[in-house]
Structures are given as C-alpha cells and as structure tokens.
Amino acid sequence: MKDWKKMHSKITGQNKIFNNGIRLAAARTLLFMASALTSYANANLMPNPGAEEVILFKGYPKEAKPGGNPKIAEYVPKGWGLYVGSPCEDPCEWGATDKEAHTGKHSCFLTFNHFHENKDGEKSVNLSLNLGGSNGYTAGNAIKSEGGEDYHFSFWAKGNIPRISVKISCWTAGNADPIHQQNIDATLASNWTKFEGRFSPAPNAERFLVRLQISAVPGLSPGQAIYVDDVEIKKMPKAVKMDDGSPFPVKVAIYEDEKNKDSGRKFIHDALLNEKGIKAQMIDTLADETLKKYDVLILSAIQALSEKDARSDDLNRKGVDYAGSILHFVNSGKGVILGHDCVGYRHLFGATKLFPSICVGNGRIVGKEKLNIVGKSHPVTKDVPETFSHSYSDHLTLLPGVKATVLAKDKEDNPVIVAGELSRGRVVAIGYPMGIWTKPGESDGDYSAPLPAEEKVVLVNAVRWAGGNPKYDVPQEETRCTLLAEAEQYARQMREADLARWRDLPDPHFSEAYMWFFPSFWGPPAHDKTSGFCLNLYTEAKIVKAIEDCKKMGFTGIIAEAKGRYFLYPSKLYPDEERLPGGFDFAGIIGREAKKRGMKVGFHMAPFFSSGDWKNHPPCLTRKEAEEIKNSGGNMTTGKTKMLWSCPDHPSVREKALKVTAEIIEKYHPDLINLDFERYSEGYDTSCFCDYSMKRKSEYARNHPELSPREVDGKFSKESIGGFVREWVDLCKKLEPKIKTAAYTMSGDGAPQWVYKFPVDYHEKYVSSRMSGPGSALEDVAETAEKYSKMMGKNNPDGNLLPIISAYDYKPPERTVSEFKVLSHALDRLKKEKVVIYYSYDYLIVDRDYNIDEGVAKAISKALGGNWK
Numbered sequence: 001m002k003d004w005k006k007m008h009s010k011i012t013g014q015n016k017i018f019n020n021g022i023r024l025a026a027a028r029t030l031l032f033m034a035s036a037l038t039s040y041a042n043a044n045l046m047p048n049p050g051a052e053e054v055i056l057f058k059g060y061p062k063e064a065k066p067g068g069n070p071k072i073a074e075y076v077p078k079g080w081g082l083y084v085g086s087p088c089e090d091p092c093e094w095g096a097t098d099k100e101a102h103t104g105k106h107s108c109f110l111t112f113n114h115f116h117e118n119k120d121g122e123k124s125v126n127l128s129l130n131l132g133g134s135n136g137y138t139a140g141n142a143i144k145s146e147g148g149e150d151y152h153f154s155f156w157a158k159g160n161i162p163r164i165s166v167k168i169s170c171w172t173a174g175n176a177d178p179i180h181q182q183n184i185d186a187t188l189a190s191n192w193t194k195f196e197g198r199f200s201p202a203p204n205a206e207r208f209l210v211r212l213q214i215s216a217v218p219g220l221s222p223g224q225a226i227y228v229d230d231v232e233i234k235k236m237p238k239a240v241k242m243d244d245g246s247p248f249p250v251k252v253a254i255y256e257d258e259k260n261k262d263s264g265r266k267f268i269h270d271a272l273l274n275e276k277g278i279k280a281q282m283i284d285t286l287a288d289e290t291l292k293k294y295d296v297l298i299l300s301a302i303q304a305l306s307e308k309d310a311r312s313d314d315l316n317r318k319g320v321d322y323a324g325s326i327l328h329f330v331n332s333g334k335g336v337i338l339g340h341d342c343v344g345y346r347h348l349f350g351a352t353k354l355f356p357s358i359c360v361g362n363g364r365i366v367g368k369e370k371l372n373i374v375g376k377s378h379p380v381t382k383d384v385p386e387t388f389s390h391s392y393s394d395h396l397t398l399l400p401g402v403k404a405t406v407l408a409k410d411k412e413d414n415p416v417i418v419a420g421e422l423s424r425g426r427v428v429a430i431g432y433p434m435g436i437w438t439k440p441g442e443s444d445g446d447y448s449a450p451l452p453a454e455e456k457v458v459l460v461n462a463v464r465w466a467g468g469n470p471k472y473d474v475p476q477e478e479t480r481c482t483l484l485a486e487a488e489q490y491a492r493q494m495r496e497a498d499l500a501r502w503r504d505l506p507d508p509h510f511s512e513a514y515m516w517f518f519p520s521f522w523g524p525p526a527h528d529k530t531s532g533f534c535l536n537l538y539t540e541a542k543i544v545k546a547i548e549d550c551k552k553m554g555f556t557g558i559i560a561e562a563k564g565r566y567f568l569y570p571s572k573l574y575p576d577e578e579r580l581p582g583g584f585d586f587a588g589i590i591g592r593e594a595k596k597r598g599m600k601v602g603f604h605m606a607p608f609f610s611s612g613d614w615k616n617h618p619p620c621l622t623r624k625e626a627e628e629i630k631n632s633g634g635n636m637t638t639g640k641t642k643m644l645w646s647c648p649d650h651p652s653v654r655e656k657a658l659k660v661t662a663e664i665i666e667k668y669h670p671d672l673i674n675l676d677f678e679r680y681s682e683g684y685d686t687s688c689f690c691d692y693s694m695k696r697k698s699e700y701a702r703n704h705p706e707l708s709p710r711e712v713d714g715k716f717s718k719e720s721i722g723g724f725v726r727e728w729v730d731l732c733k734k735l736e737p738k739i740k741t742a743a744y745t746m747s748g749d750g751a752p753q754w755v756y757k758f759p760v761d762y763h764e765k766y767v768s769s770r771m772s773g774p775g776s777a778l779e780d781v782a783e784t785a786e787k788y789s790k791m792m793g794k795n796n797p798d799g800n801l802l803p804i805i806s807a808y809d810y811k812p813p814e815r816t817v818s819e820f821k822v823l824s825h826a827l828d829r830l831k832k833e834k835v836v837i838y839y840s841y842d843y844l845i846v847d848r849d850y851n852i853d854e855g856v857a858k859a860i861s862k863a864l865g866g867n868w869k
Contacts, residue, residue, distance in 0.1 A: 042234040045143050045151075046131055047079030049231045051108045054078065054096040064133050064141045070094055077108045083136030083211060085126030088116040092127050092214075100847075102156040102192045102229035111225040112161060112214060125220065128167065128211035131155065131231050136178065139171035142207035143233060150236040152477045153210050154196035159188045159226035160855065162219035164212050166197060170205035178209070185217075187492075188226060189810050190846040190853045198236055198481040237475040239424075245333070250467040252280040253294040255302060263301040264435025264448050268459065271435070271451045275460055284308050286322040291329045295467035299326075300339030301433040303347040314746040315682065323352055324476075327483040330425035332474045335466020337459070340433035345396050351777065356490040357401035358420045358427045366394045368438065371416050375407035379465040380419050380428055380458065388454035393438035393446070396431040404429075417458070419465070423483060424472055428462040498778050499814055508817075508824030508863050509834065514602060514672075515550040516804075516840035517560040519568055519586045535845060538584050542850060546841055547593045553857055554866025557600035559674060559837065560590040562664050564606045569667070573659055591668045602672030602742070603664050607657030608648045609677035617653045618690050620645035620681045626689035645681040649693045649720050657724070658731055665735045672740040673732055674764070678725055679745075684752050685714045696720075718754045725758045742802055756795035762802035763792050764837065768819045770808045781805075781819050782826035789830050800833045807843035813859035820863035 054075040066072075068084030073095025082094040093111040101107045108129060115123035131153070133141035157164075163185045169178035179202055186195055201208045210233060212226065252272060254265050265282070272280040283290055284306045291297060304310065311319025330336055336355075338344075344353040345361020353360050370387045397414035400406055408417035416431040437449045451459060520536035537543050550558060562568050566578035569587040580586055591601045608620060621629070646653040665673065680688050687693055700719075701712045729741050742762035745751040747769060756763060767784040789801045805819050820836070827834050838860065844852035861868035 042237075044231075045233040045235075046231040047133060048077055050104045051077035051080065051096055051106045051229055052104045054106060057095070061133065061141060063138055064135050066094070066135045067137065071113070073097070073109075077106065079133045079141075080108050081130030081132060081134045081136065081141070081209070082110065083128040083130055085136075086114075086116040086124065088114050090114055091116065091125070094129065097227070100158070100227040100229075102158075104229070107227045107229040109225055109227045110212075110214070111223065112220065113222050115216065115222075123216055125214055125216040128213045129226060129228060131210040131212070131228075131233065132208075134169075134207075134209045136169060136209065136211060139174050139176070139178070139207045142169070142171060142209040145170065145201045145205040145208045146235070147201075147203050147205070150198055150200050151208075151233060152196065152198050152236045152481065153231070153233045154194060155212075155228055155231045156192050156194050157188060157212070157226060157228045158190060158192045159224065160190065161188055161214060161224045161226050163187060163217045164214060164226065166195075167211040167213050168199045168201065169209040169211055170202045171207045172202065172204045173206060179205070187812070189812075190855075191810055192229075196477070196481060197485070198478065236478060239475070239478065240473040242333075242471045242473055245468050245470040247295050247467060247471075249277045249279040250296060250463060251294045252278060252296045252298060252463055252467070253283045253291065254280060254298045254300075255286060255306075256282045256284055257302050257304055257306055264433055265298075265300060267435030267448055267450050268298060268300060271456045271459055272463065275463075278460070278463055285320060286325050287320050288325040288328060291325050291334075292332075294334070295471070296335045296337065296463050297326065297329060298337045298339070298463075299342040299349070300337075300430075301436065302342050302349065305348060312746075312750070314750065323354055323487070324479065324484060326354055327487065328474065328476060328479040330427065331423045331479045331483050333424035333469045333471040335426040335428070335463075335469070337462050337466055338427070338429045340392075340396060340431065343396055343398055343429040343431060351780075353490060353494075354487050355401070355422065355427050355429070356487065357403045358422060359398040359400050359404055359415070359418050359429045361431075362397045362399045362414070364394050364396055365410060365412070365414065368393065369395065369410050371395075371408045371410055373408050375405055375417075375419075378405060378407050378419065380417070380461045381407045382461055384457050384461070385454055388452075390432040390455065391437045391449070391452050392432050394432075398429060398431055419462070421469075424469060424474070426466045426469055428466055430458065430462070434459060495815075499818055502778050502818050502822055505818075505821040505825050507865075508820040510820075510824065510836050510864065511833065512556050512600065512835040513554065513864050514557040514559045514600070514835075514837045515553075515555045516604075516837055517546070517558055517590065518840060518842055519561060519580060535842070535848070535850065537586070538580060540589055543586070543589050544593055545850065547590070547597060547599070549844075549852055549857070550841070551597050551599060552866055552868045553860045554864025554868075555599065555838070557602060557671065558590055558594045559602035559604055559672065560587060562587040562603040562605055562668075563660050564604070564609060569664070571660070571663060573663055574656070587664070587668060591670065600671040601668070602674055602740075603668065603670045604674045604676060605657075605661065605664065606677040607660060607675075608646045608653065608679070617656055618647045618650050618692060620647045621689040622682055622686075623689050647688045647690050647693060648678070648680060648724060649688055649696060650690070654724055654727075658728065661728060661731060662735060665732065665739065669736065670739065672742060672762075674742040674744065675725065675728060675760070676744045678721060678728075678743060678758075679751075680717070680721075683746070683750070684721065684755060685717050687713060687717050687720070714752065718752075722754065722757065725760070729759050744804075753791075753795070756791045758799075759796060760799055762800055762835070763788070763796065764802045764804055766806055766839075767803040767823055768805050770806075778815075778818055778822050781822040782829075785823055785826045785832075786830060789832055800835070802835055802837060803827075804837045804839050806839045807856075810843065810853075811856070813855040816856055816859040817863050820860075 055078050057072045057076050060076055064081055066082040066084045069089050070084050071090055071093040075096045077096045084091060090113050092113050096106050097109045098105050110129040115125055117123050130136055132143050165185050168181045171178055254269050256265055269280050272278050285308045309320040309322055341347045342349045343359055343361045368389050370389045373381050373384055373386050375381050395416055398418055400415055400418050403420040403422055404418040405420055406415045406418050410416050419428045434455055435448055435451055436446055438446055568580055569585050570583045587603060594601045680686055697716050700716045732739050732741050741760040742764055743758050743760045744764040745755045747766045765788045767781050785803050792799050792801050803823055844856060846853050857868050
C-alpha cells in the first residue's frame with residue numbers, strides 16, 4: 001500500500017489521543033466478539049433500559065422536554081430523552097415504537113427529517129438520542145455521578161444513519177452548562193448490534209448523560225433512522241491487584257498450531273526448559289480460561305489457529321475469541337512475545353493486528369542478516385552482543401507504534417525487535433522466527449533446530465521482562481472498551497484505507513452471477529437468534545419476491561437447495577423422509593419462477609448431510625459417537641450430532657445419493673447441479689467409524705502394508721470419496737450432457753489437495769469471507785482467486801474456479817462493490833471464466849417483512865449491472 005508507513009503512523013498517533021478518551025466497541029465483529037459480561041453488583045443506572053415503559057408525551061416531565069421543533073410520537077419511552085440543537089422546522093421525529101425491538105416489545109427511535117441550512121447554503125444537523133431523561137440542556141433528569149468513578153455503558157442499536165458519535169454531557173451544578181466529551185464514531189448496521197464503551201465524568205460532575213449524536217456526515221439523508229434498545233449504564237468494576245510482579249517461576253505458555261508443527265516451537269520450549277525460575281508448557285488453545293494460568297504467552301510463526309480454536313462454518317464449530325483472550329491477558333499485567341508473522345504481517349496475525357500501538361509488520365528481508373542492537377540498556381537486550389545473525393532465511397521489518405522502543409535493527413536501519421508496555425502488560429515483537437534454521441544456499445530448506453546462543457539470550461530476557469509486571473484481576477468490560485476497541489479502531493481505519501486503494505478499479509463484469517438460496521433461516525436478520533423465531537420462504541409469494549429482488553440486482557441465476565438435511569421437493573423415491581411442511585415444492589417453484597425471468601437455475605444437494613433411515617442408510621460416525629453407541633448398547637440417538645450424517649462409504653447411501661441426483665435432474669432439468677458435504681462428518685481424512693467403514697479400511701491397510709495409519713486414513717478417504725464424485729459426475733453428464741457440475745469443498749485450506757482433482761466443471765471456493773478474520777483485506781480476494789485457480793489448473797485442467805463472495809458480517813455497500821471489482825479484475829488478469837456466486841440471499845434480510853438491505857442491494861446492482869431502485 002502506498003504511504004503505508006505514513007498511514008500507520010497517523011493511525012497509531014490517533015490511537016494515542018484516543019487512549020485518553022472514551023472507548024466504543026461494536027460487539028458484533030467476530031474478531032472482537034464480546035464474551036459474557038462479568039457480573040457485578042452495581043445496579044443499572046439507566047431508567048427503563050429496554051424502553052418497555054412508554055408514556056404519552058403530554059405526561060413527559062416538562063423540564064426534560066426537548067427544545068426546537070421536532071415531531072414527537074404519541075408515546076415516548078419513560079426516562080429517555082432527545083436533544084435538538086438544529087433550529088429548523090421538523091428536524092426529526094422521536095419516541096417509542098413497537099415495530100422494532102431487540103428484546104421485549106419496544107425500542108426508542110429517532111428519525112432524521114431535515115437539515116438546517118444557513119444563509120450561505122451550508123447544511124448542518126445537531127441532534128442526539130439521549131440515554132437518560134434529559135434534553136441535553138438541563139441536568140435535572142440526567143444520571144447522578146459519583147466523583148472518581150469510571151462508568152461502563154452498552155446499548156443495542158440498528159438503523160441506516162451512516163454514523164453516530166457517543167458524547168458524554170456532564171453538569172457540575174444543576175444550572176451549569178454541560179461539558180461535552182466526545183467519543184469516536186460508530187457505524188450502524190441493518191441488524192441489531194451491541195456497542196459499548198467506558199468514560200470518566202469530570203471529577204466535580206454531579207450528573208451526566210450519554211448522548212448518541214447525529215451530525216451532517218456524508219451519506220446522511222432525510223428518512224434515515226436509528227433504533228436503540230437494552231441500555232446498561234453501570235459503574236465500572238475496579239481491577240484488583242493480585243501480586244507484585246515477581247512470579248516464581250514465570251509460567252510460560254507456547255501456543256502450538258497443530259497443522260504446522262515444524263516451526264521451531266519445540267526448541268523454544270527446550271531453550272527455556274532448564275532456565276531457573278521459568279516453567280514453560282505447550283498449549284493448544286488460546287481460550288481465556290487456559291491463558292489465565294500463565295504469566296507469558298509466546299506466539300511464534302503461527303499461521304493459523306489450532307483445530308481446537310478455529311471456527312469452522314463447514315464443521316459447524318464455534319471458534320475461540322482468541323483476540324479477546326490475548327488482549328485481556330495483556331490488560332491483566334501479563335506479557336506476550338511475538339515471533340515472525342505474529343508481529344502483525346501475514347496469515348492469522350497479519351489480518352488480526354492486535355498490537356498496533358506496539359508494532360505491525362512492514363516487510364520481509366531475505367537473508368541471514370546481522371542485526372544491530374540499538375537498545376543496549378533495555379532488559380530484553382541485556383548481555384546480547386552488539387551484532388548477531390539470526391538463523392532463519394529471512395526476517396520481518398517492523399513499523400513501531402507509539403508505545404514501542406526499538407531494540408534491534410538490520411543493516412538497512414529497519415526495526416526488527418521492539419518492546420513496549422501496553423496497559424498493565426508488556427509486549428515484545430521479534431521479526432525472525434525462533435528455533436527455525438535454513439540450510440546454506442537454500443531459502444526453502446527450513447528445519448527446526450536449537451536456538452543459537454544470541455537468540456536464546458533474547459528469548460530468556462524477553463520472558464523475564466514480559467512476565468515481570470504486577471498482575472491484576474481485570475473486568476472483561478475494561479478490556480473490550482480499551483485494548484479491543486483500539487485494535488478494532490485501527491482495523492476499521494485500515495479497512496477504509498484499503499477501500500480507497502481499490503476505489504478507482506473499473507466497474508466489474510461477469511458473464512454469470514448466481515445468488516445462493518436457502519428455504520429457511522433465523523432472523524431478523526439471518527442468524528440473529530435472539531428473537532427466537534425462524535424466517536422461511538415456504539410460500540410462493542415470498543419466493544417470487546426473492547427472485548424478483550435477485551433479477552433487479554443483476555443476478556443471472558439462482559442456486560437453491562434441493563436436498564440437504566431433508567427434501568425440499570416432493571420425492572417419489574423417498575416419500576416418507578423428512579421434507580418441507582406439507583410437501584412444499586421449494587425447488588420446483590424456484591426453478592419455474594427463475595426460468596420464467598430468463599435466469600439459469602442450479603440445484604444444491606448434500607447427499608451425506610442428512611437424517612433418514614439409519615437401518616437402510618447407516619450413519620457416518622465420529623470415533624466418539626461410535627464409542628457412545630457401543631457403550632449404550634447400540635442406541636442410535638446418543639451421539640452429540642444425533643447422526644445427521646450418512647456414511648459416504650456405504651453402498652446403500654451412495655445408491656440413494658445417485659438416485660436423488662437423477663430424480664432432481666429428470667424432474668427439474670437444471671442448468672447446474674452442485675455437490676456439497678461430499679466428505680465425512682469431521683472432514684476428508686477422518687473417515688467414518690461405523691462397522692462397515694472400519695472393516696473396509698482394515699482391508700485397505702492389509703493390502704497396503706507400506707502405509708502408516710495416517711497415510712491409510714488419507715488414501716482410503718481419497719479413493720472412497722473421489723470414486724463417488726467421479727460416479728456422480730458421470731451420472732449427471734449421462735442424463736444431461738450440457739449440465740454444469742460443481743462441488744464445494746471446505747472453506748480456506750481445510751481440504752486436502754486431492755479434492756481439487758474432482759472432475760467437475762466448477763470447483764467452488766470462498767474468495768471473501770468474514771471481514772474480521774483472515775481474508776479481510778481486499779487484496780486477499782484477488783490472491784485467493786489466483787491461488788485456487790492455479791490449484792484447479794494443476795489438478796483439473798478441464799475445470800474452472802467458481803468463486804464465492806460472502807455476505808458474512810453484513811458487509812457495507814462500498815465493501816460489497818469493491819469485492820466484486822477486485823474479483824472481476826483478478827479473473828481478467830488470470831484470463832479465467834467470469835462466473836461468481838453470492839452467498840447468500842438470507843444475509844440480506846433485515847426484518848420480518850422479508851425486506852432486504854437497500855444499501856447492499858444497490859451496491860450489488862451496481863456491481864452486476866442491475867436496475868435496483
């Protein structure tokens with residue numbers, strides 16, 4: 001990125017100012033997802049926090065009524081307020097509503113109506129929805145303040161006003177003018193989102209008010225609204241000091257990524273093994289309950305989370321809030337040592353830059369270069385020679401943040417080792433990986449080996465220094481509102497800079513664009529289960545509206561589920577199996593209505609991901625489930641997943657899958673048919689543990705004595721799953737020679753290389769996923785498309801990549817357009833077929849009336865040449 005160094009300096013400089021103010025964090029983001037609130041006895045100071053008690057406005061306290069000329073709803077929430085600083089007529093409408101609620105029946109709303117325009121034609125807005133019963137001018141109904149206390153606030157909000165700012169108004173006396181302290185901006189979303197922050201009122205303040213300020217920001221237009229519900233304002237719990245900073249021994253955790261074992265971490269452990277006063281252990285999870293047992297955490301050459309920590313949408317596995325755990329660890333007075341990519345450069349911790357005020361990665365220098373110690377008096381570099389060469393083939397250069405001290409540089413004067421204090425804790429960043437060597441003359445001849453003497457001294461010093469601060473029991477709220485919020489602010493500003501970088505790309509163009517459909521989903525919006533009800537497309541009118549939406553957005557085709565856990569069409573072959581209510585023909589209506597509008601139709605099937613007749617179609621068992629069934633005397637419902645999977649190896653299951661495929665093709669004649677979950681329940685190389693599969697695998701092992709047990713697992717799975725896919729493709733082509741076949745394999749690199757040999761026309765892979773995790777930079781869309789296109793070219797020259805752009809995290813309009821742009825540009829450069837899938841329609845739903853996000857719909861329409869208005 002151009003001017004990256006300047007951008008980093010600017011942002012971390014802003015963070016320095018931000019550290020002294022109030023903090024605001026959006027808890028919906030995966031990277032900084034809020035864990036359960038720490039319970040504490042303080043009462044909620046917000047009156048009527050859920051806006052459930054509504055009163056007629058005529059009964060609202062006279063001294064708290066808003067000034068100006070706003071429109072007021074008939075009913076208003078008791079104990080809430082409105083500030084109007086805009087002198088124009090009808091600047092807004094405010095009150096209580098039963099049309100939107102996060103919980104309960106009501107929320108408080110504010111709708112912006114008109115700008116104030118001065119004599120020079122300049123437009124302005126000055127409004128706020130107040131969390132407390134004051135109009136923002138008088139103190140009478142504001143919240144009482146206790147001198148010297150810190151306060152924590154949180155609220156749930158949704159809306160389409162582009163930005164809000166949180167302000168705290170303080171009154172030192174009842175009739176004094178309020179003193180304002182302004183927070184950072186927060187971006188609303190079309191789904192309910194939790195925001196939280198902390199603030200310290202003026203020491204002599206008698207009352208305060210939390211105000212959600214609306215100003216004339218770009219994109220603000222009349223008719224936009226904000227809804228707020230479930231407010232908490234409490235005194236912040238105090239951090240409790242636990243020790244004096246002299247632990248003995250210093251307990252060190254070394255995080256091990258199970259997929260990348262040969263990365264020096266064993267020798268990091270060995271280097272600390274016999275050091276007096278240090279006790280090191282390997283760990284495989286970054287969960288908070290594990291980290292709290294240690295004083296120092298070492299993250300070196302980590303490219304991905306361990307299997308225990310990693311989220312998997314494909315395996316229905318929830319991930320660990322590793323970012324929150326690590327930052328809470330530091331906020332509690334503990335130390336983190338970062339090595340190589342973990343300094344904030346590539347892979348997991350490149351996308352998740354946790355310590356921008358200490359450093360981020362800047363670049364890669366190849367060669368075993370000498371490093372020069374420049375921080376000779378610092379404890380980390382004590383007794384280290386003035387110059388030494390690291391053992392690896394490259395090192396990363398660092399951009400120091402505002403809280404960093406540079407300790408070592410390379411010959412080009414680039415920082416390579418930095419250290420700094422962050423909140424109560426300490427962080428050391430080292431640009432080379434520890435415990436990895438490179439053979440002379442070979443840049444790719446890496447191997448693990450003991451640390452050289454100089455690197456060992458740096459490591460041991462870093463452990464002693466990083467673990468030497470007093471430790472505290474700190475409330476989680478504090479971490480979320482400080483270190484987590486700072487990291488998220490940095491990430492948000494970098495995303496904005498990232499968007500600007502790609503803004504001038506030409507408009508995208510695709511020959512085909514498919515929207516992915518599911519028949520039912522939780523809402524509103526999709527996957528927000530707090531309201532506890534399910535949206536569905538089980539009526540023809542809803543399906544027609546959805547297809548018309550897609551047509552207007554510019555999609556040329558629909559991919560709809562036909563057979564997943566249950567049948568989504570009336571099967572004559574399996575009439576007694578679970579299906580949509582009343583035998584509803586979801587697939588048939590989708591196909592008819594899409595084709596009526598000139599759109600192509602694809603049907604999605606997951607033949608092994610299903611419930612059914614286990615007597616005739618045996619389940620796919622994990623090892624644990626097989627043991628549970630054995631111990632329970634053959635009870636088929638004891639397994640945790642209740643046997644939702646069918647065994648991909650069993651002849652009856654495969655026969656059923658092929659029969660269902662033939663029925664779908666002969667009944668609906670789709671243009672494309674998509675295969676998903678063509679694997680075992682735990683992945684590709686972890687085969688089924690049912691009696692049939694275990695017997696077959698044992699026979700395979702006997703016939704291949706040269707293979708290890710791990711190799712047997714992989715090659716047996718390859719032959720079994722690969723053989724089925726080949727048989728499936730042959731059947732599809734026999735029935736419909738022109739049909740396009742497609743297969744989705746696990747997101748990211750979760751699938752082994754052999755799946756790319758599937759003889760399908762299209763291999764589907766996500767090129768964009770969650771904004772808050774790996775792959776969040778727009779450049780990764782292009783890089784991912786290139787990587788998987790090359791894999792397809794190498795393994796299946798007759799096939800093409802079918803890239804998937806996801807709607808995960810409710811991506812805002814500009815980000816959505818940019819992902820289409822970057823992908824289109826990448827496919828042009830690769831000279832590849834320009835077909836794309838958008839996943840999925842249900843993520844666009846914003847309310848119980850099945851309306852979709854207008855801003856994102858317009859963005860998609862712009863990207864695909866649609867006519868959404």
